Amino acid sequence: MSSRTANAAQPRGEAFAGSEPLHGPMITTAKPKFKRSRISSRHQEWIAGYLFVLPDALGLLVFLGLPMLLSLVLGLYEVDGFGSYRFVGMANYAKMMSDRLFWQSAKVTALYAVMLVPLLYVCGLGLALLVQKTNRFNGFIRSMFFAPHMISLVVVALVWQFLVVDKIGVLTRLASALGFSGISLLGDPDFALFTVVAVSVWFLMGYYMLIFLGGLQDIPAMYYEAATMDGAGPFARFWYITLPLLKPTSFFVIMISMVAAVAGSQAFDIIWVMTSGGPANSTSVLIVYIYQQAFGFGAFGYAAAMSSILVISLMVLTGLMFLLTRGGRFNYD
Amino acid sequence: MSDKPKLFVPSSWSRRRFLRNSATFAAAGVASGVSGFPFINKLPVRAQDAPLKFWQFYAPGGQVKPQVEWFEKMVADWNDSHEQKVELEFVPNKEYINGPKLATAFASGQGPDVFIISPGDFLRYYNGGVLQDLTPYIDEKARADFPESVLATRMVDGKIYGLPMEVEPMAMYYSVKAFEQAGLNENDVPKTWDELLELGKKLTTPERYGLLFQTAPGYYQNFTWYPFLWQGGGEFQGADGKSAFDSPATVQALKFWQDAVNSGAAPRQVLGNGANDSVANLASGYCAIQNVGIWAISQLKNNAKDFPYGVFRLPTPANGKYVTVGGGWAFVANAKGRNPEAAGQFCAWALASTEQGSVDRVATWCTEAKSDMPPRDSALKAREAAFGEGMIGKFARDIHPGTRAEPRVPPEVYKIISDAIQQTMQGGADPQATASAASQQLDAYLASYSGAPLL
Numbered sequence: 012m013s014s015r016t017a018n019a020a021q022p023r024g025e026a027f028a029g030s031e032p033l034h035g036p037m038i039t040t041a042k043p044k045f046k047r048s049r050i051s052s053r054h055q056e057w058i059a060g061y062l063f064v065l066p067d068a069l070g071l072l073v074f075l076g077l078p079m080l081l082s083l084v085l086g087l088y089e090v091d092g093f094g095s096y097r098f099v100g101m102a103n104y105a106k107m108m109s110d111r112l113f114w115q116s117a118k119v120t121a122l123y124a125v126m127l128v129p130l131l132y133v134c135g136l137g138l139a140l141l142v143q144k145t146n147r148f149n150g151f152i153r154s155m156f157f158a159p160h161m162i163s164l165v166v167v168a169l170v171w172q173f174l175v176v177d178k179i180g181v182l183t184r185l186a187s188a189l190g191f192s193g194i195s196l197l198g199d200p201d202f203a204l205f206t207v208v209a210v211s212v213w214f215l216m217g218y219y220m221l222i223f224l225g226g227l228q229d230i231p232a233m234y235y236e237a238a239t240m241d242g243a244g245p246f247a248r249f250w251y252i253t254l255p256l257l258k259p260t261s262f263f264v265i266m267i268s269m270v271a272a273v274a275g276s277q278a279f280d281i282i283w284v285m286t287s288g289g290p291a292n293s294t295s296v297l298i299v300y301i302y303q304q305a306f307g308f309g310a311f312g313y314a315a316a317m318s319s320i321l322v323i324s325l326m327v328l329t330g331l332m333f334l335l336t337r338g339g340r341f342n343y344d
Numbered sequence: 345m346s347d348k349p350k351l352f353v354p355s356s357w358s359r360r361r362f363l364r365n366s367a368t369f370a371a372a373g374v375a376s377g378v379s380g381f382p383f384i385n386k387l388p389v390r391a392q393d394a395p396l397k398f399w400q401f402y403a404p405g406g407q408v409k410p411q412v413e414w415f416e417k418m419v420a421d422w423n424d425s426h427e428q429k430v431e432l433e434f435v436p437n438k439e440y441i442n443g444p445k446l447a448t449a450f451a452s453g454q455g456p457d458v459f460i461i462s463p464g465d466f467l468r469y470y471n472g473g474v475l476q477d478l479t480p481y482i483d484e485k486a487r488a489d490f491p492e493s494v495l496a497t498r499m500v501d502g503k504i505y506g507l508p509m510e511v512e513p514m515a516m517y518y519s520v521k522a523f524e525q526a527g528l529n530e531n532d533v534p535k536t537w538d539e540l541l542e543l544g545k546k547l548t549t550p551e552r553y554g555l556l557f558q559t560a561p562g563y564y565q566n567f568t569w570y571p572f573l574w575q576g577g578g579e580f581q582g583a584d585g586k587s588a589f590d591s592p593a594t595v596q597a598l599k600f601w602q603d604a605v606n607s608g609a610a611p612r613q614v615l616g617n618g619a620n621d622s623v624a625n626l627a628s629g630y631c632a633i634q635n636v637g638i639w640a641i642s643q644l645k646n647n648a649k650d651f652p653y654g655v656f657r658l659p660t661p662a663n664g665k666y667v668t669v670g671g672g673w674a675f676v677a678n679a680k681g682r683n684p685e686a687a688g689q690f691c692a693w694a695l696a697s698t699e700q701g702s703v704d705r706v707a708t709w710c711t712e713a714k715s716d717m718p719p720r721d722s723a724l725k726a727r728e729a730a731f732g733e734g735m736i737g738k739f740a741r742d743i744h745p746g747t748r749a750e751p752r753v754p755p756e757v758y759k760i761i762s763d764a765i766q767q768t769m770q771g772g773a774d775p776q777a778t779a780s781a782a783s784q785q786l787d788a789y790l791a792s793y794s795g796a797p798l799l
Contacts, residue, residue: 093469112763195611198611200771289559289561290771291763291773292766309450309451309472
């Protein structure tokens with residue numbers, strides 16, 4: 012009889028009563044009384060699961076949920092940055108509607124995301140395909156591709172700023188040698204955002220390469236063997252096997268790169284150090300504008316209102332992606 | 345024996361009750377946070393007898409030894425003779441000027457007791473009610489020692505809220521070597537904008553720009569652009585309180601910087617810490633002429649002492665008159681600090697006392713720790729010899745007499761002017777259309793502005 016069956020056969024709480032003592036005879040004065048739980052075993056598991064999640068949930072609630080809620084509330088106040096709070100209702104949101112710099116920053120953010128997400132996808136997947144075979148060289152090459160991700164973003168921005176500086180930067184000289192003289196990669200509004208996107212891709216692609224490598228390694232080799240035997244070439248194998256079976260990984264990569272691009276979690280450091288949002292606001296993504304309003308101008312209420320809109324936009328975008336992919340589940344039939 | 349885990353949950357709890365209690369707990373936490381929200385900054389209780397905190401970007405962590413020593417000696421002298429002690433707290437320059445440290449400190453009621461501000465920041469702090477009136481601690485005789493133009497941007501309704509430690513006029517610096525390579529000498533320094541542009545083009549090579557203005561958006565770029573606006577008679581606000589930005593003077597100043605960039609004589613990017621960094625730009629050979637302030641004398645002396653350079657005053661437009669802008673930082677006391685009275689006394693004692701020690705302190709700062717013009721007449725007299733020779737002497741004789749104080753504007757006005765400069769200089773926008781649009785934005789803002797007057 013299994014222990015589960017044995018326990019089921021006798022009342023819970025009496026499980027120890029008939030068992031042999033481990034070290035000699037045990038003298039008992041009274042039979043221990045256990046109250047029978049009214050919670051079913053299924054619910055006990057359910058509660059156990061929640062208890063395991065509880066510490067993390069509490070952390071998220073205190074350090075993420077609460078600040079987000081406070082930020083929402085702060086958006087309803089006019090805050091001067093010196094301790095004065097005045098309730099203004101939706102005035103900050105109304106101001107946002109007529110603030111041309113808010114809309115310009117939103118446009119720059121959208122452009123940044125539209126360029127960054129596909130580039131990261133292509134570069135991350137491309138690198139992963141290049142180094143997916145395990146041999147003595149690829150381990151080193153993988154580390155090299157991932158290396159930028161281990162450097163401080165401020166250092167990355169400073170190094171790149173020097174590489175592309177007018178006239179004397181290494182890349183500027185290279186461009187001049189190729190006949191593109193007089194180009195200012197960070198000082199010209201027509202090029203600055205592209206430069207910032209290129210630096211962001213250089214920094215982030217190693218990280219996404221690792222995620223794609225994980226996805227590629229989950230694809231059973233027998234599919235490729237069967238396809239090869241059927242005469243499928245490398246392109247056909249990639250198109251009909253790799254890409255479809257990478258859908259869950261692709262979904263994850265697109266989702267987090269989009270959140271990173273829109274929220275500006277990485278973009279902020281790079282942009283702030285390289286251009287401060289310039290020239291002519293051409294790299295002023297929303298997070299840079301929010302930072303300027305809060306810490307440059309002391310308009311914490313207005314900055315909070317813009318942050319709320321940014322978060323809501325992200326939630327809507329993420330929700331749409333989940334809706335389109337039925338919660339990230341993919342049908343391989 | 346059961347293989348089920350025994351849970352530390354009251355056995356009578358149902359799933360519904362568990363969820364309800366969890367939700368109640370979470371809601372209570374959130375509600376307590378939200379309800380206490382407007383009072384968050386009033387929660388901290390700070391020790392009254394602790395030393396006053398003096399935030400600045402010079403000491404004790406600064407890299408220029410004479411400046412560190414000047415600050416440390418000042419605080420040591422004060423602490424030796426006063427019961428309320430003062431303690432220096434170093435904040436790195438970039439963090440101090442562009443970072444969130446000061447903003448978050450004041451927002452949470454934890455602002456420093458004494459700190460330094462530039463005129464560009466004055467209105468934000470004054471309108472926020474955190475600047476202590478220093479007038480009661482300043483002797484009439486000492487007050488008269490400060491030229492009115494130096495104090496004006498730190499005063500409201502006749503009361504002094506900031507004490508300047510320096511006056512920093514802007515000028516043009518040039519590389520003697522670059523001039524010589526082009527067959528030029530000090531007699532060829534330009535007098536007009538057109539001459540400056542022509543000279544800039546002449547000095548431009550594949551490796552070097554002829555002249556350099558600040559390119560990055562920020563308070564410093566506005567500061568360096570103002571004299572070009574004023575030289576043609578331009579202002580951003582008229583006597584009637586409305587915008588005066590849409591004027592021929594504004595358009596020609598915007599166009600001048602735009603022409604400098606479009607002609608290829610001036611860069612779209614600068615090196616080092618920005619166009620205030622003469623070592624990274626002029627001494628490195630990145631440019632031949634640089635628009636920078638008096639502080640570059642000590643920068644070059646300390647970090648490029650073998651670099652030969654010259655200085656000339658800002659050229660003027662054909663129809664204009666000479667004027668330059670004078671910046672500089674000022675000591676201020678936090679009216680909401682732990683001891684505003686003592687903080688105010690400290691500021692006055694340090695920079696605006698009639699005692700010889702106070703005068704010497706200002707003079708030492710401007711001649712030994714830095715290279716600046718002093719904000720006090722007596723300090724100028726005390727170091728007459730030092731202010732009569734070399735590059736400082738050039739500033740004292742030729743450049744400083746045309747100095748107008750850096751204007752004080754709210755952040756919103758700064759941003760409108762900054763965008764106009766950026767759009768024309770870097771973005772190639774039409775100067776007239778940009779000036780008109782900026783003027784409309786200024787009018788819209790000024791109509792709703794309530795605070796100390798803009799100057």
